[in-house]
Amino acid sequence: AQSVAQPEDQVNVAEGNPLTVKCTYSVSGNPYLFWYVQYPNRGLQFLLKYITGDNLVKGSYGFEAEFNKSQTSFHLKKPSALVSDSALYFCAVRDIRTNAGKSTFGDGTTLTVKP
């Protein structure tokens, strides 16, 4: 079984400040981890993924995420938030062993960046 928890429904930050959106996961084997962003009335857009290698992964729009195996976490970060980053963010996990492609998503975190 695989699962994802996004413990914060909402994150509020001021423009220019660093942001963190938290994600923890559970899988039987090793994980593939993904972050997606969803804007109103739009489909999910891929931001970044961790497959293997460096624990710090860089993605689109200046976002990055750090894989921490001991804490089973994959927090999304950005050094300086923009108002345009305001959106709904989803973390997703896939178990490497199943090779099935089925992803399990968290319930999402709404990020609001205030000017």
Next chain:
Amino acid sequence: DTGVSQDPRHKITKRGQNVTFRCDPISEHNRLYWYRQTLGQGPEFLTYFQNEAQLEKSRLLSDRFSAERPKGSFSTLEIQRTEQGDSAMYLCASSSFRASGRNEQFFGPGTRLTVL
């Protein structure tokens, strides 16, 4: 624009009616997924295809739901005898399968179903 298209974007129907949604994936992608998303939740996996073969179905996919991908290109999701609980956003995604399912999925804009 991700390249995955879904039709229709919105569907309003009466309880008990049948509805069918279509998804056109990115052309070179051989994997196609259906998810359901309700307000305040993340997408929930329904089923997926590799080429024309349906490889996995969620327990969420009751007997009233059926999905097809007859030629390994577009897919349809049909819901028979709709119920108010079927109201949700139905998302389609596609990906290319190269190695160990490591590729990200590209999502369409979704079909919002409202059952009255």
